[in-house]
Amino acid sequence: MVGFEDIKDRVCESVVCKFKTAEEAAEMIKDGDCLGVSGFTPSGYPKAVPLALAEKAKKTPFKVNVWTGASVGPEIDAAMVEAGCMDRRLPYQTNATLRKAINAGKVRYADIHLSHFAQMARYGFMADRKKIDFAIVEVCKINDLGDGKVGLIPTTSMGNSSSYVATAPKVIVEVNTTQPVSLEGMHDSYVPLDPPNRKPIPIERPEDRIGTPYIPCELDKIVAVVPCDITDKVRPLGEIDEDAKHMGQNLVNFLKNEVKEGRLPANLLPLQSGVGSVANAVINGLVNSDFKDLTVYTEVIQDGMFDLIDAGKLRVASGTALTPSPECQKKFYENVDFYKKYLLLRPQEISNSPEVARRIGVIAMNTAIEVDIYGNVNSTHICGTKLMNGVGGSGDFARNGYLTVFFTNSLAKGGKISSVVPFCSHIDHATLDVDVIVSERGVADLRGLTPKEKAPIIIDQIANPKYQPYLYDYFKRACEKCGNSQTPHILSEAFDVYKWFEETGSMEKPAE
Numbered sequence: 006m007v008g009f010e011d012i013k014d015r016v017c018e019s020v021v022c023k024f025k026t027a028e029e030a031a032e033m034i035k036d037g038d039c040l041g042v043s044g045f046t047p048s049g050y051p052k053a054v055p056l057a058l059a060e061k062a063k064k065t066p067f068k069v070n071v072w073t074g075a076s077v078g079p080e081i082d083a084a085m086v087e088a089g090c091m092d093r094r095l096p097y098q099t100n101a102t103l104r105k106a107i108n109a110g111k112v113r114y115a116d117i118h119l120s121h122f123a124q125m126a127r128y129g130f131m132a133d134r135k136k137i138d139f140a141i142v143e144v145c146k147i148n149d150l151g152d153g154k155v156g157l158i159p160t161t162s163m164g165n166s167s168s169y170v171a172t173a174p175k176v177i178v179e180v181n182t183t184q185p186v187s188l189e190g191m192h193d194s195y196v197p198l199d200p201p202n203r204k205p206i207p208i209e210r211p212e213d214r215i216g217t218p219y220i221p222c223e224l225d226k227i228v229a230v231v232p233c234d235i236t237d238k239v240r241p242l243g244e245i246d247e248d249a250k251h252m253g254q255n256l257v258n259f260l261k262n263e264v265k266e267g268r269l270p271a272n273l274l275p276l277q278s279g280v281g282s283v284a285n286a287v288i289n290g291l292v293n294s295d296f297k298d299l300t301v302y303t304e305v306i307q308d309g310m311f312d313l314i315d316a317g318k319l320r321v322a323s324g325t326a327l328t329p330s331p332e333c334q335k336k337f338y339e340n341v342d343f344y345k346k347y348l349l350l351r352p353q354e355i356s357n358s359p360e361v362a363r364r365i366g367v368i369a370m371n372t373a374i375e376v377d378i379y380g381n382v383n384s385t386h387i388c389g390t391k392l393m394n395g396v397g398g399s400g401d402f403a404r405n406g407y408l409t410v411f412f413t414n415s416l417a418k419g420g421k422i423s424s425v426v427p428f429c430s431h432i433d434h435a436t437l438d439v440d441v442i443v444s445e446r447g448v449a450d451l452r453g454l455t456p457k458e459k460a461p462i463i464i465d466q467i468a469n470p471k472y473q474p475y476l477y478d479y480f481k482r483a484c485e486k487c488g489n490s491q492t493p494h495i496l497s498e499a500f501d502v503y504k505w506f507e508e509t510g511s512m513e514k515p516a517e
Contacts, residue, residue: 007234012180016230017149020178023230030177030229031057036067039135041126041169042081043142045074045326045353046099046280046305049162051141051179052080052235062090070135072126074164074325074353075119075304075397076100078238086112093132096122097395108391116385116392119304120357120401123168124199140173142166145184147230148219155227156219159192159350160184161237162326167194167220167352176226179233187341192350194220208361211275211302212321212349242308242330243282245289248414248445252283253290256370256410259441259448260296263408269368275302277362277402278309279371280328283412285309287370292316302367304356304398306348308333314347323349325356357401369406371399373413373442375422376467377429378460378480379492380436380451382411388503389430396433403438410441415469421511425468427479428499442467456492457484475514 009024031054034040044050050073058069059080068090071081075097082100085091091106096117098104106112115132117125129136146158159166160181170176195216197203207215245253263269273296278284288309291299301310301322308329313319327350329337337344355361362369373382374393382403385396403409411434413424424444436456442449447466451459464476483493502512509515 007182007232009232011182011234012230012232015145015180015182015186016147017155019149019224020147020155020227020230023227025229025231027053027057027231027233028061030054030231031061033175033177033228034058034069034139037069038138039070039072041072041137041140041165041173042077043074043159043162043164043166043169044077044081045162045164046076046328047078047238047240048326048328049143049160049164049237050077050081051143051177051233052078052181053179053231053233054141054177055081055085058090059084059088062088066090068092070094070133072096072122072131072137072165072169074162074166076394080235095131097397099394104392104394114392116395118396118400119398120354120359123165123196123352123354126165127168127172127199137169137173139175139177140166140169141177141179142170142220143179143181143184143233145181145188146186147178147180150221153224155222155224156217157222158186158189158219160188163192163194163350163352163356164325165353167196168354170220170222171196174226175228176222177229177231178227179231181233181235183234183236185338185341188345190218191345191348192218194218195352195355197354206355206358206360208355209365211300211323211365214349216351237334239328239331239334242285245286249283249286250290251445252412252443253287255443255445255448256287257290257294259443259450272296272298272300274366274368274407275300277301277303277367277369277406278307279399280305280307280397281372283372283414284370287412288313292318302356302361302365304353311337311344314344319347321347321349323351323356325351325353353398357398359401359405362402362405366407367402367405369399369402369409371403371411373411373424375424375426375429376411376413376442376463377426378463378476379456380439380442380459380463381429381432382434382439383429383431384433386431388506400433403434408440409438410443411439412443413467415444415446415467416471420469420471422506423469423472423502423512425463425472425476426502426512427476428494430500430503472512
């Protein structure tokens with residue numbers, strides 16, 4: 006187990022007197038407190054103190070509110086949930102244990118646009134009108150800045166750490182010895198002023214630095230410095246299957262045509278890509294394309310972006326977290342000095358900033374659980390009621406991108422679910438924020454089309470042949486019933502596919 010001696014060479018002398026065990030730090034936290042923790046995806050989040058809180062709750066029940074950057078690792082989203090000490094969780098999650106607790110009503114969860122959350126937290130108008138009591142952040146190093154301040158060097162994510170540290174009256178710092186100190190220099194900490202004093206965010210290119218390579222913190226606010234040697238729980242990415250390869254190739258062909266038609270430059274515009282295996286596979290399609298001198302302005306940097314670096318095709322990748330697979334993480338740690346020249350981590354209100362996305366013309370690429378025949382997108386709920394993950398940063402980029410693309414397989418659960426439905430059971434992204442939909446079958450370019458013009462294209466290019474006859478029939482009958490209405494629907498039938506799935510386990514229309 007890592008001890009105080011193991012972190013002395015990573016911290017300045019002024020914080021040595023604040024060394025505490027995780028258990029001692031956990032004792033400072035009381036029932037009802039609000040914790041703002043570092044982390045965005047299972048990267049750069051505190052581990053030792055959350056585990057100590059879980060153990061404490063098993064002996065003396067209590068509850069705390071947990072605010073993060075996005076999803077984090079099991080030390081928070083599983084251990085604390087299982088111990089019953091998590092009350093309210095914001096603003097995003099992906100953990101199966103936490104998801105089950107949310108859908109059972111045991112943890113109160115609100116889905117919030119990730120670029121909005123830091124300002125909302127600073128203003129203190131979250132649920133219960135709570136402000137942060139403690140910031141708990143993971144670092145690889147602490148530097149002395151003089152004048153009673155220190156510089157916290159984050160690890161593999163920025164998330165909301167900069168704002169939490171600035172806002173919280175008390176700060177607990179975990180120094181993680183598994184994270185290399187050579188990460189220093191890869192971060193760009195910047196907290197904008199809040200309205201009415203806000204200034205333009207001075208980013209014109211993805212590589213522009215606007216802040217400091219550390220998070221500034223008053224020494225007096227630090228109440229504990231805790232050693233930790235628990236690793237990030239990054240996950241393997243799924244194999245790039247044939248459907249994913251087809252989606253990647255469909256995207257490349259579409260982008261090539263946009264360049265040919267003069268709507269995009271030869272090296273495209275800054276790319277934003279969502280999280281997960283499908284998103285990573287789409288980026289892999291660009292690795293095997295003729296595009297070069299690419300730039301990325303996104304939230305999560307995954308394997309595909311390292312592949313772009315290795316292929317000599319990427320100029321810079323700006324994000325808020327590194328979330329590679331275990332294999333890619335090992336490659337990164339062994340070559341930090343090489344890769345960090347191409348990487349830049351920012352607070353998520355900057356990485357996901359609508360202002361910046363609009364200014365630099367981001368190509369937004371995210372995944373959908375389902376789409377409907379008029380181009381609305383559901384990214385978060387199964388059959389309209391059960392939360393899957395959360396909207397994440399897709400809303401930040403979809404509304405504000407130069408070009409907004411959503412990806413979905415045409416089928417799910419072995420063909421029992423159609424990813425194209427008459428009317429989405431839950432809508433995260435209205436059709437006016439959706440430019441293009443891509444499946445393994447093709448590309449539906451919806452720009453400037455009426456709803457009735459969109460429907461045949463989506464059914465033809467995106468839907469699976471197994472469900473096309475039903476979707477065409479529904480659309481035809483809806484048009485006949487509604488005449489010249491803008492968006493034809495038969496409301497008594499619009500959600501039948503979900504009823505059939507609930508009753509039979511398949512969205513196929515039962516035989517009459």
